[in-house]
Amino acid sequence: xxxxxxxxxxxxxxxxxxxxxxxxxxxxxxxxxxxxxxxxxxxxxxxxxxxxxxxxxxxxxxxxxxxxxxxxxxxxxxxxxxxxxxxxxxxxxxxxxxxxxxxxxxxxxxxxxxxxxxxxxxxxxxxxxxxxxxxxxxxxxxxxxxxxxxxxxxxxxxxxxxxxxxxxxxxxxxxxxx
Amino acid sequence: xxxxxxxxxxxxxxxxxxxxxxxxxxxxxxxxxxxxxxxxxxxxxxxxxxxxxxxxxxxxxxxxxxxxxxxxxxxxxxxxxxxxxxxxxxxxxxxxxxxxxxxxxxxxxxxxxxxxxxxxxxxxxxxxxxxxxxxxxxxxxxxxxxxxxxxxxxxxxxxxxxxxxxxxxxxxxxxxxx
Amino acid sequence: xxxxxxxxxxxxxxxxxxxxxxxxxxxxxxxxxxxxxxxxxxxxxxxxxxxxxxxxxxxxxxxxxxxxxxxxxxxxxxxxxxxxxxxxxxxxxxxxxxxxxxxxxxxxxxxxxxxxxxxxxxxxxxxxxxxxxxxxxxxxxxxxxxxxxxxxxxxxxxxxxxxxxxxxxxxxxxxxxx
Amino acid sequence: xxxxxxxxxxxxxxxxxxxxxxxxxxxxxxxxxxxxxxxxxxxxxxxxxxxxxxxxxxxxxxxxxxxxxxxxxxxxxxxxxxxxxxxxxxxxxxxxxxxxxxxxxxxxxxxxxxxxxxxxxxxxxxxxxxxxxxxxxxxxxxxxxxxxxxxxxxxxxxxxxxxxxxxxxxxxxxxxxx
Numbered sequence: 165x166x167x168x169x170x171x172x173x174x175x176x177x178x179x180x181x182x183x184x185x186x187x188x189x190x191x192x193x194x195x196x197x198x199x200x201x202x203x204x205x206x207x208x209x210x211x212x213x214x215x216x217x218x219x220x221x222x223x224x225x226x227x228x229x230x231x232x233x234x235x236x237x238x239x240x241x242x243x244x245x246x247x248x249x250x251x252x253x254x255x256x257x258x259x260x261x262x263x264x265x266x267x268x269x270x271x272x273x274x275x276x277x278x279x280x281x282x283x284x285x286x287x288x289x290x291x292x293x294x295x296x297x298x299x300x301x302x303x304x305x306x307x308x309x310x311x312x313x314x315x316x317x318x319x320x321x322x323x324x325x326x327x328x329x330x331x332x333x334x335x336x337x338x339x340x341x342x
Numbered sequence: 343x344x345x346x347x348x349x350x351x352x353x354x355x356x357x358x359x360x361x362x363x364x365x366x367x368x369x370x371x372x373x374x375x376x377x378x379x380x381x382x383x384x385x386x387x388x389x390x391x392x393x394x395x396x397x398x399x400x401x402x403x404x405x406x407x408x409x410x411x412x413x414x415x416x417x418x419x420x421x422x423x424x425x426x427x428x429x430x431x432x433x434x435x436x437x438x439x440x441x442x443x444x445x446x447x448x449x450x451x452x453x454x455x456x457x458x459x460x461x462x463x464x465x466x467x468x469x470x471x472x473x474x475x476x477x478x479x480x481x482x483x484x485x486x487x488x489x490x491x492x493x494x495x496x497x498x499x500x501x502x503x504x505x506x507x508x509x510x511x512x513x514x515x516x517x518x519x520x
Numbered sequence: 521x522x523x524x525x526x527x528x529x530x531x532x533x534x535x536x537x538x539x540x541x542x543x544x545x546x547x548x549x550x551x552x553x554x555x556x557x558x559x560x561x562x563x564x565x566x567x568x569x570x571x572x573x574x575x576x577x578x579x580x581x582x583x584x585x586x587x588x589x590x591x592x593x594x595x596x597x598x599x600x601x602x603x604x605x606x607x608x609x610x611x612x613x614x615x616x617x618x619x620x621x622x623x624x625x626x627x628x629x630x631x632x633x634x635x636x637x638x639x640x641x642x643x644x645x646x647x648x649x650x651x652x653x654x655x656x657x658x659x660x661x662x663x664x665x666x667x668x669x670x671x672x673x674x675x676x677x678x679x680x681x682x683x684x685x686x687x688x689x690x691x692x693x694x695x696x697x698x
Numbered sequence: 699x700x701x702x703x704x705x706x707x708x709x710x711x712x713x714x715x716x717x718x719x720x721x722x723x724x725x726x727x728x729x730x731x732x733x734x735x736x737x738x739x740x741x742x743x744x745x746x747x748x749x750x751x752x753x754x755x756x757x758x759x760x761x762x763x764x765x766x767x768x769x770x771x772x773x774x775x776x777x778x779x780x781x782x783x784x785x786x787x788x789x790x791x792x793x794x795x796x797x798x799x800x801x802x803x804x805x806x807x808x809x810x811x812x813x814x815x816x817x818x819x820x821x822x823x824x825x826x827x828x829x830x831x832x833x834x835x836x837x838x839x840x841x842x843x844x845x846x847x848x849x850x851x852x853x854x855x856x857x858x859x860x861x862x863x864x865x866x867x868x869x870x871x872x873x874x875x876x
Contacts, residue, residue, distance in 0.1 A: 203427050208386060240427075241427030249420070253381045253382065253383060253416070
């Protein structure tokens with residue numbers, strides 16, 4: 165099965181970044197998308213620390229770690245002000261987008277739905293061409309994650325960077341692979 | 343220095359208990375008071391799990407584990423609704439009081455001030471006669487905490503329970519030991 | 521059931537101590553006896569570090585931490601020279617006795633048999649009067665161990681050191697053991 | 699700097715394998731060589747468990763995990779019989795070679811010298827063409843190790859195995875194995 169383009173991110177706000185991030189703006193870089201909820205114990209104890217270590221270990225590589233706050237329960241408890249304090253207290257430095265509320269009262273936010281995530285934490289790997297390559301629900305093994313990231317980094321290095329930056333050429337390129 | 347009566351708890355709300363707790367109501371029992379903030383990483387990773395294990399290991403003993411939500415920063419981020427969800431997600435079953443806001447805009451809540459706590463987590467041990475016996479800021483050693491709790495439990499067992507309920511006789515009793 | 525006198529230690533050698541230790545020599549002190557094998561993973565990862573922390577936390581108290589090398593398998597692999605290097609590498613500073621080989625080819629060494637230990641690690645608590653008060657096979661909880669040690673320390677402090685135990689009084693009893 | 703051929707292994711015995719392993723016999727596979735001492739705390743607590751997880755996570759890949767017992771101190775304490783029991787107790791299933799004693803009374807064993815290892819644990823990565831690609835003294839990061847292994851696995855997959863090594867060229871060698 166060919167990898168499909170990663171669904172667009174539908175967010176209401178971004179923290180830790182001067183401007184909103186999109187898949188198009190990050191084209192050419194490998195993306196680790198870490199979907200979490202600030203009150204999810206597994207995210208706090210394992211997922212977020214792992215994402216932080218990925219950012220450290222692969223500093224210098226064309227890799228971007230991006231958080232996505234996918235609140236699907238206790239919505240009142242995890243509003244923007246709480247998330248902001250959470251990121252501060254846990255020293256989360258990578259950009260975090262707030263997933264847009266589900267349509268028509270759906271408790272599942274939009275990006276979470278588009279990726280068909282099963283819960284939090286979910287780790288998503290997107291290659292330099294914007295394609296969804298890996299999605300893992302729950303705690304992911306460090307050795308395996310390291311290997312998966314490296315696969316995408318080496319691909320990005322060896323392949324001609326046909327995808328244009330700034331989103332201009334991206335759609336045709338992805339389309340030609342479908 | 344002789345132990346002094348533990349300062350009264352000044353709270354706005356209680357969770358995980360049908361009715362508010364007071365020192366007087368708990369007279370005759372040893373109290374482990376765990377002061378925390380839901381967005382304090384050390385509390386979440388170490389302090390609260392320790393308090394939960396104390397409740398398990400000493401189940402059956404005349405010991406009560408009580409949480410105190412002493413928010414002194416990011417007040418907007420840790421309101422009641424967030425705390426409620428936090429306790430649910432982290433399976434905190436022991437009663438938790440919400441420390442009352444400081445007077446005159448003081449960011450330090452009242453009970454936290456009364457105990458002169460230096461931050462969170464803070465572990466407080468109160469003996470069966472309502473006296474403050476131990477206060478530790480930061481992560482406390484399990485072996486040492488176990489020993490300290492046992493000291494107070496054995497005292498409670500061996501001493502005549504002369505202290506009155508509802509605080510009426512407490513001071514004279516303590517005084518008689520001075 | 522009244523506590524019984526702890527069985528005598530039957531050892532061939534002692535390390536980390538200028539002279540052999542016996543229950544009689546330690547009378548008046550609480551004893552944590554940690555029975556281990558140097559190639560037992562649970563001992564190395566959990567038991568020995570716990571015994572070391574007990575020695576640190578209760579430094580100053582009338583408590584002695586004593587190791588007992590109770591080899592009941594792989595005898596050729598855990599001889600004295602190996603044990604000596606093990607204690608050096610793992611920075612074990614407390615005295616360690618080598619349990620005497622079982623009689624008549626019994627693979628279970630003598631002290632291990634006398635205490636009816638079920639395996640390693642085993643944690644034994646002996647009170648200041650030389651009585652066996654607690655024996656736990658496997659990893660023991662820090663909080664609980666702290667409480668148990670404190671119970672014996674407080675007893676030692678409050679009781680006249682002449683107390684009677686099963687069917688006899690302390691002074692004659694001690695005499696009868698010498 | 700071009701990678702150099704990995705030095706040959708000089709061993710006296712092998713455990714967990716029906717026949718001795720050599721670099722030549724493993725040509726075509728990526729090798730994780732884990733150099734350890736059975737009484738080295740860092741090896742026992744971190745290095746060996748990591749090597750075991752590598753073997754699990756990359757099961758199915760053309761990767762071989764090999765242990766090397768490089769005793770450079772306490773030689774009497776870590777003889778073959780002790781190592782055998784150690785591997786049994788710690789459930790180490792991968793092949794382990796015993797490094798040959800240093801020449802002329804050198805306490806450093808031969809393979810350890812040939813690789814100029816600084817101590818234990820040391821993690822060595824050798825590519826499918828037998829070349830030394832990475833050598834890390836001390837605890838190695840899981841994410842980074844996963845990435846490094848994957849790099850060598852992908853290389854092995856994509857490259858023709860034509861490289862030369864010490865004293866021979868790859869094509870005849872590979873041919874002789876076909």
